[in-house]
Amino acid sequence: MSHEDATDSAFLDVAANTLAILIMITMFALITVQRTIDGSDHAAAVEDPPMPFVARNHQLFQPFSEYWFVLGDGLVRWNQEALVDALDKAGLFSGAVATEQGLGQLEAAGIVFHDLDSFSVTFHPDLDHLRASAVAPEPAHGTPGLVEVLVQRYRDGRRAPVFLVYAEGMDVFAQLFDELNGRGIRMRWFPWRAEDPLTVVRNVSQFTLDEMRW
Amino acid sequence: MVGQLRATPPAERGAAHRLQHAGILLAILLLLATSGSIGLALKPATPPPIADACAADAMADECERWDALWQELEHDGVEALAVTVESPDLRPAGDTCGMRYRNLFRHAATTAHFKMRLAAFSNEPAQKLALLDELTLAEDAVTRFRAGVETARIALRKGEPAAALALIAALDVEGVPAACQADAHFVAASAAIQLDDLAAAEAALERAVDADAGFWNARRVQTEVLSRLLVQRRQDPAACLARTRRIIENLGALTSLANDLRQLRDLASNADRQWSRTNPALMLMATLGYRWAGDPERAEVARAAIVTNTGRLPQACEALIIQRAQAMRGERS
Numbered sequence: 001m002s003h004e005d006a007t008d009s010a011f012l013d014v015a016a017n018t019l020a021i022l023i024m025i026t027m028f029a030l031i032t033v034q035r036t037i038d039g040s041d042h043a044a045a046v047e048d049p050p051m052p053f054v055a056r057n058h059q060l061f062q063p064f065s066e067y068w069f070v071l072g073d074g075l076v077r078w079n080q081e082a083l084v085d086a087l088d089k090a091g092l093f094s095g096a097v098a099t100e101q102g103l104g105q106l107e108a109a110g111i112v113f114h115d116l117d118s119f120s121v122t123f124h125p126d127l128d129h130l131r132a133s134a135v136a137p138e139p140a141h142g143t144p145g146l147v148e149v150l151v152q153r154y155r156d157g158r159r160a161p162v163f164l165v166y167a168e169g170m171d172v173f174a175q176l177f178d179e180l181n182g183r184g185i186r187m188r189w190f191p192w193r194a195e196d197p198l199t200v201v202r203n204v205s206q207f208t209l210d211e212m213r214w
Numbered sequence: 215m216v217g218q219l220r221a222t223p224p225a226e227r228g229a230a231h232r233l234q235h236a237g238i239l240l241a242i243l244l245l246l247a248t249s250g251s252i253g254l255a256l257k258p259a260t261p262p263p264i265a266d267a268c269a270a271d272a273m274a275d276e277c278e279r280w281d282a283l284w285q286e287l288e289h290d291g292v293e294a295l296a297v298t299v300e301s302p303d304l305r306p307a308g309d310t311c312g313m314r315y316r317n318l319f320r321h322a323a324t325t326a327h328f329k330m331r332l333a334a335f336s337n338e339p340a341q342k343l344a345l346l347d348e349l350t351l352a353e354d355a356v357t358r359f360r361a362g363v364e365t366a367r368i369a370l371r372k373g374e375p376a377a378a379l380a381l382i383a384a385l386d387v388e389g390v391p392a393a394c395q396a397d398a399h400f401v402a403a404s405a406a407i408q409l410d411d412l413a414a415a416e417a418a419l420e421r422a423v424d425a426d427a428g429f430w431n432a433r434r435v436q437t438e439v440l441s442r443l444l445v446q447r448r449q450d451p452a453a454c455l456a457r458t459r460r461i462i463e464n465l466g467a468l469t470s471l472a473n474d475l476r477q478l479r480d481l482a483s484n485a486d487r488q489w490s491r492t493n494p495a496l497m498l499m500a501t502l503g504y505r506w507a508g509d510p511e512r513a514e515v516a517r518a519a520i521v522t523n524t525g526r527l528p529q530a531c532e533a534l535i536i537q538r539a540q541a542m543r544g545e546r547s
Contacts, residue, residue: 064337092328116327202335204308
C-alpha cells in the first residue's frame, strides 16, 4: 500500500466516524427535543400558554356611572350625591325631594320581593337651572379641558361618563365624542328628550336575560 | 491506463463502506426530515391505552367520575346535567342571591332596605360605604352578610381586588343561606382573577357553584377559568381531567339555565375561536357546546380537531378525551 493510499483510507475513516458522531448527536438532539414537549405534565413543559384566553367582556363589576347633561351651551354633571343626601335626610316614604338641579324620588322596585337594594329613582331635571350652570367642554385658561378631566376621573376612580344628550346639545356632544373616542375610557350616551325624566333602577328584570350590563 | 479498472485496496474499501453506510443513514434522516415525517419523531408518543391512562392512583378516582359523567350523558343526554333548584322563579343571571331568588331578605329591617337602596343608587364609593357601614353591624345575619358582600363588590369595582379579598375573608357566614355565600365566593374568585391567581379563582368558583348550582355567572366564569388553566402547559393529569369534566358539567348545566341557546353557542364558539383548535379539552367543550346548541356541523368540525391535535395536554388526560371524541364520531346529538 502506498503512502498516498494509506492517507486516503485514514481520511475516509475520519469522515465516516465524524458522520457517525453527527448522526448520534442528531439523534440525541431529537430525543431531547421530544422529551421537552412530551406532554404538558412534563416538568420542563412551557408554562405560559401560547394563546391567551380573552373572554367576551361581560362586565360583572361595573365602573361607577357619572351622568352628564349635554345642553346647547355645554355640559353639567348631575350631582347625584346631593340627591342621595336629600333622600337620606328626608327618610323613608318621603315622596319627591328637591335638589338644586331638580326633583327626585326613591321607590322600591317591583312588587316581587327580591334583593335588599332593589330600587328605582326618578329624577325630573330643572333644565333652566342646568342650562345656567352648563360649562363648555373647551379648556378655560390654565385649566385642563373636560376631555382630560373625564379621562382622569375614569383612570383614577373608575368613573365612567354617561351622557344624556338633548337635541340642543348634539353639536357640542359630537365634538366631545370625537375627542373622547379612543382615549381608553368607557362611556355611554343617550339622546334625551326635554320632557323625559331620568330613571335609574336596579331590579330583577335586569337579570331576566344575561344581557351586557354596564 | 485507459480501459483498466483500478482495484481498491481492502482497507480503503472498508472505510468507504462505513462512509457509505453513514451517508445512507444521514440521507434517510434528511429525507425523513424534509418529507415532514420527522414530525412524527418530534410529536409525543401515541397516547397510552385507556387502561394505562387510569392506572395511576391519582387518576383512578377522577377516571371513575369521568366514566360516570359519560354514562349519564349516554343514558339521559344533556338533560342529565340539568340544574334542579327548588325556586320556581330562579333568575340565574342575577348578580346577587337576592336577584336570583325571592324572599331571602324577608327578615331584614325596613331601614336596612332604605339604606341599601340609597347605597345602590349612589355612584360615589365613599358615600356608598358610609351608607353600608351601619348595616355591616346589623342584627340580622343575612343583612349583615349582604352589606359585607356589597362592600367587597365596591372594592372590586374600584379596582382593589386585594381589599375585596380581605373583606370577604372577614365575613361571618353563620345563618346565611348557601346561595348568598356563593356571592362571597364569586367576589373572591373575581378578585383572584384580577390578581392573576387562577388556582385561587378555581377553588373559589368551585365553592360558589357548589353553594348555588343555579348561579349563571359563577358557572360561566368557572368555565373560562378552567379553560385558561387547561391551556397552561404544566398541569397534573388528574387535574386536567377534572377540569375538563367540570367544563362539560357546566355546559350541560348552562343549557338548563340559559334563556336561549345563543348563550351556549357563544361559549362554544369562544372555545372554538380563541385557541385555534389546538387544545383537545377545549375542542371537546366546543364540540358539546355546538351539539347542545343544535349545530351538529360545527360540532363535527370541532370534534375532528380533537384527534388531530395531540401533545397539548397530559397524556393520560388526552387519551381519555380522544377516546370520547372517537366514540362520538358519527353521532348527531
